[in-house]
Structure formats: C-alpha cells, structure tokens
Amino acid sequence: MFQTAWACFLYIYGILTDVLLVCNHASKLRPNDLNRQQFPSQYFGDWYFIAAAASEISPSLEAYTQVDNTVFNINEETRPDRLLLRATIRTKDGSCVPRKWIYLVKEDSVDLGTEGRPDRNTELFASKCPRCIILQESDPHIVQRLLLFSRTPQLDQEYIDDFKTKASCAGMHKLLLFPQANEYCKFEPTGVHS
Template structure:
C-alpha cells in the first residue's frame, strides 16, 4: 500500500513539474534570411567564442585545447556568402589561423548556413538572450553542438549560465567554457 501511494505521489509530482517547467524558446534570427532585401549586416564583425554544449564529450573535443577564439565575419565575394576568419589561441599559447566560407541556403526566411567544402555540415543561427550574443547550432556527420558567441570576450556570467541552462534543457548535457586566460591572437588580413 505504501509503495502505491508513494508511486502515485511521484507520478503527480512528475506531471506537475513537466506541466509548469518548459524549456525556454529560442527563435531563428530573421536578419540572415536569404531574401535579397535582407542584410547580414548586424552579424558582421568580431565575435568571441565563449562556450559550447553537446550531447557527448566527443562532439566538443575540437575545443579541448582552445584557450580562446576570435572570429571576424564579413560579407563574401558573392551574394549569399559570408566569409569567416578565425584566430585560435591554444592553451599552450600557439595561434592558429582559420578561414572558411558560409553559403546561405535557398528558401524564404531560411537562416541555414552551409560550409563550403563540407557538404555534411550545416549551421543554424539562433538569438541569445545575452546582450551582444548569438548562438549557433552546428550539425555534421556524427555530431551536433550549440556554440555561444559574444561581441565581448568576457560576457557576464549570467549569459553563460543561461546558455548552459537552455542547452541542458535540450539534452545537450556536456558543457565547455573557453578559459580566455590569454590575449586573443591577431586576425590575419587575408
């Protein structure tokens, strides 16, 4: 009898908790739509990689050796292209330059980006409640991860906590914050 009452109470608590707590919503950024009248202008410029979240540790392993990353997003040489340059500072102090091109996919209001040379990889952009923040969801062959970027290399702790709470709610249980203990590397001008 006691076990039945206990089970019923746990069941009711579960129903109540699930009905009152829901994951926060996050909407697609509409400014990066492929409509020719819309511009990616608000998203151009410098961004700092702050944190990442994924379902497994392996999906974030790329960032294990990273101290900080600074990105510059610029309009590409053709319509619906974005050119990214990055300067990765590893924990041992080495600067590693990177660059790649995103293509905005066809479709009204679509914010999906495809990385040139990586047909399996897609990137979706999301708003962040953090001032000066943006979230990306990268999906590729065998991985998916959310990444938090900010205009400041040191956003408030609240921003990081909100990102972790949201991604955890979406079953991205592994979380990584870049240390950002060293000075950011200079971006190459190429």
C-alpha cells in the same frame, strides 16, 4: 494518503512544467524572425567564442579541448550569399592558429551551409543575450554541437546559464567554457598571425 499522493503529483507536475516552459524558449530562428534587409550583415564584425556544448565530448567537442580563446570575424565574401569567417585561435600552449571558412547563405532560410562540407548545416537560435549568437552545427554521424558567441569576451552569468539551459533542452549536457586566460591573437589585414 490522498494528501501525500496529491503533494507528489503537484511536485512532479511543477518540475515537468518548469522543464517544458524553459525548453520552450530554446527555439530556432525562422526566416520571418529576421529583418531580411539586414540579414546577414547584422552579424558582420568580431565575435568571441565563449562556450560549446554537445551530448558527449568526442568528436563534437574534442577539437576545442586545447583552446584557450578564439575570436572570429565575419564579413561578406565576394557575393552576398557567401560569408567569410576568419578565426584566430589561442591554444592552451600559447600558439595562435589561423582558420578560414566560407559560410553559404541559403535563400529563404536563416540556416547556413559550409563550403567544402555539403553535409554540415548551421542553424541560428534565439538568445536571451542581445549581443550574442547561438549556433547549432550538425553533420550526420560526425558533429552535433551548440556554440555560443558574443560581441564581448566576457558575459554575465545569466547569459551563460541561458546557453546551458538551451544546450540541456537539446540533450547536450557536456559543456566547455573557454578559459580565456591568455591574450587574444590579432588579425592582420591580409590574414592572421601568431
């Protein structure tokens, strides 16, 4: 009887230890985690949107259910505290949809604000993938999601699994991996076209 109870205890302890150790790595970046001379310029350029996760599909993921693929471009806007984010979104019906946002760089923080959405906060998270960005977007009572971007359109499974683990640790068990079945839409120098 004692051996059975002890075996059960060790089994449960092992599971809890694994979960706690795995979730311990899903950490938000802090200002001292980044080289302030390079932030945010190290994120300039093109990024492919690989996956999104949330605790439920609607509304945090609903906008993405008709997306086949997306490529983003991040650059400094008119001032160093403003980032221009352009996107070309290929929908599952083949259309190309251009989008534009302005991210606001917060002083002494790695968090970003979104122009026109004062309640939206975007946080950067550490990633096992060296050429990836993991963002968490939150907007009270509207959006709470984790987003995975990569410098390349395809990622090794270990990096997808790392993202899934981070999402699960954050209580986000609904995952959308973008099919990427169609050609990516192209940016034009003055905007985006289909």
